[in-house]
Structure formats: structure tokens, C-alpha cells
Amino acid sequence: MTYGKIKKNDADLFEYLTNRSFKNDEKLSIRDDFDVKNLNYNYKQVKNNDGSLSIFYNKKDEEKRPNNYNLKISEDKKTISLSPNSNPFDLELTYKIAKENGWKGASSSNKELTLNSMRIAFKNNKDDLFFFQLENSLISLNDVKSVVLNEKMSNSNLINLYDNKLTNNSIDDQRQFILSKLDKRYDTDYVLKELNKDRSLKSILNDKDDLYILKIDHKNDLNNNNKNENSNKRRYKF
Numbered sequence: 001m002t003y004g005k006i007k008k009n010d011a012d013l014f015e016y017l018t019n020r021s022f023k024n025d026e027k028l029s030i031r032d033d034f035d036v037k038n039l040n041y042n043y044k045q046v047k048n049n050d051g052s053l054s055i056f057y058n059k060k061d062e063e064k065r066p067n068n069y070n071l072k073i074s075e076d077k078k079t080i081s082l083s084p085n086s087n088p089f090d091l092e093l094t095y096k097i098a099k100e101n102g103w104k105g106a107s108s109s110n111k112e113l114t115l116n117s118m119r120i121a122f123k124n125n126k127d128d129l130f131f132f133q134l135e136n137s138l139i140s141l142n143d144v145k146s147v148v149l150n151e152k153m154s155n156s157n158l159i160n161l162y163d164n165k166l167t168n169n170s171i172d173d174q175r176q177f178i179l180s181k182l183d184k185r186y187d188t189d190y191v192l193k194e195l196n197k198d199r200s201l202k203s204i205l206n207d208k209d210d211l212y213i214l215k216i217d218h219k220n221d222l223n224n225n226n227k228n229e230n231s232n233k234r235r236y237k238f
Contacts, residue, residue: 020113021081022094022106022132028077029102039096040089043070051075055093073097080106082113091120095131107135115139118147129157130166138168141177153181155205162201187213 036043036055046054046062054069056062062069070090072081080094095117098106108114117132125131129148144167153161161167162178169177175195179188190211194204205211 019110020084020086020108021079021110022098022108022113022117023079023135024098024103024106025078026102026104028073028080028097030073030077030097034101036093036097039100040093042089043093071097086113088116088120091117092124095121095124095128099128099131105131105133107133109135109137111137111139115143115147122147122151126151127154127156129153130160133166138166141167141169141173143167144177155183158182159200159202159205185212187211 030053034045034053036045042058043055044058044062046056046066048054048066052075053073054062054066055071055073056069060068060070068083070083070086071094073079074081080098082090082094106117108117111134114132114134118129121128121131129144144161158178158181162174167174175192178195178201179192182188182191186205187210191204194207195201
């Protein structure tokens with residue numbers, strides 16, 4: 001089936017097949033001596049006449065099928081495009097190229113591509129959960145849960161999610177999600193009270209006096225009580 005027929009009969013499939021790129025307003029700091037094999041030796045690269053850079057799995061024949069690339073970096077170095085058949089290795093290479101060449105993040109209008117890339121980034125660096133973001137739209141808390149599963153989220157991720165309003169859920173749902181993911185040392189009642197004052201999560205987590213749950217060492221209290229009782233017995237023994 002041609003792309004024209006796919007576009008006519010299945011708009012979602014057409015979007016999935018054709019709109020597979022990440023963008024950033026900043027240029028990648030890729031120099032002339034860039035060699036993709038330094039990131040993954042299973043890939044090779046070809047400099048195109050228009051200045052773009054195509055990256056292929058090393059067993060592909062780039063001369064016979066020049067459009068069968070795995071990744072393509074645009075001439076202005078502001079876009080990384082992926083093929084419709086991209087796999088997790090391609091996504092990981094995209095993450096490494098972006099991360100190691102100056103991008104602080106990247107956006108795509110393709111939700112499935114974004115979520116799959118978030119999984120790769122989170123696997124590589126727990127603080128990079130939101131390195132890839134959905135362009136001109138928001139993901140849901142359920143999307144976030146599908147990425148992190150049962151793994152712990154760092155404070156920087158929670159701050160990014162809440163303070164930058166990265167999900168489309170209600171503010172109450174966002175707050176309950178934050179509370180469920182906080183470190184067990186934190187007093188969630190205090191955090192919720194402060195969130196309800198519309199304070200940023202970052203400012204709350206910087207609080208020193210009220211943030212942490214006070215731990216009472218009952219064992220030491222019991223030992224101290226026993227010592228006091230024994231001391232009193234000795235003191236008042238006739």
C-alpha cells in the first residue's frame with residue numbers, strides 16, 4: 001500500500017510512519033570528525049550532498065538503498081529523524097547523539113515515539129525521564145506510569161513534572177501522584193498542605209525544618225526508662 005492510500009485510509013498509521021522525528025531549537029554540536037561508531041560500533045554514517053547525515057545499521061547497503069537509513073540528522077543539525085522501522089537500539093542511539101552533542105531535551109509530535117524514547121532515556125539515566133517530550137501537547141499520568149512502572153522517580157523528575165505542568169491531569173490528581181512517589185522520609189501531610197498553597201514543589205523540597213518525618217527511637221526511650229528505674233531503686237534503697 002502506498003503512503004497516499006495509507007494517508008487516506010488510516011490517518012493514525014500514516015502519522016506513525018511518516019512523522020518520526022525529534023527537534024530542538026539548538027543545533028547539535030556535531031563536528032566534522034563525528035564518528036557514530038564511537039557511540040555504537042554497529043552503525044555507520046554517510047554524509048549526504050545536502051549536508052545532512054544518514055546513519056545506517058552496518059549491514060545495510062547504503063548505496064543501493066540510500067533512503068533506508070535508521071537515523072538522519074538534518075543539515076541544520078536541529079532535527080533527528082527516524083525510520084518507520086526504528087527499534088530500541090535506534091532510539092538509544094538518538095538519545096546518545098542528542099545528549100552528548102549539547103541538546104538538553106528534544107520534542108516530537110509523535111506520542112508513541114516520544115513514550116518509547118522516554119523509556120530509553122529513563123533506562124540510561126533516571127534523571128532524564130523527561131528528556132524527550134511531546135510537542136504542542138501533554139502526556140497523562142498514566143503515560144508516565146507506563147514508562148517508569150514501579151521504579152522510583154527522582155526529585156528532579158517530580159519537580160519537572162509538577163512545576164512545569166507536563167501532564168494533562170487535574171491539579172488534585174497531580175498532587176496525589178507526587179505524594180505517592182515521594183521519599184518515605186518526607187511528611188506527605190506537610191507537602192500536601194504547602195502544595196495547596198500553590199507553592200512550587202522545588203521550594204517545598206528545599207524546606208529543612210518541616211519536611212522530614214521525626215523518628216522516635218522507642219527502643220532508646222525504653223532503655224532510658226529502665227536505667228532511670230534502676231537508678232531510682234538504688235537511690236532509695238534502705
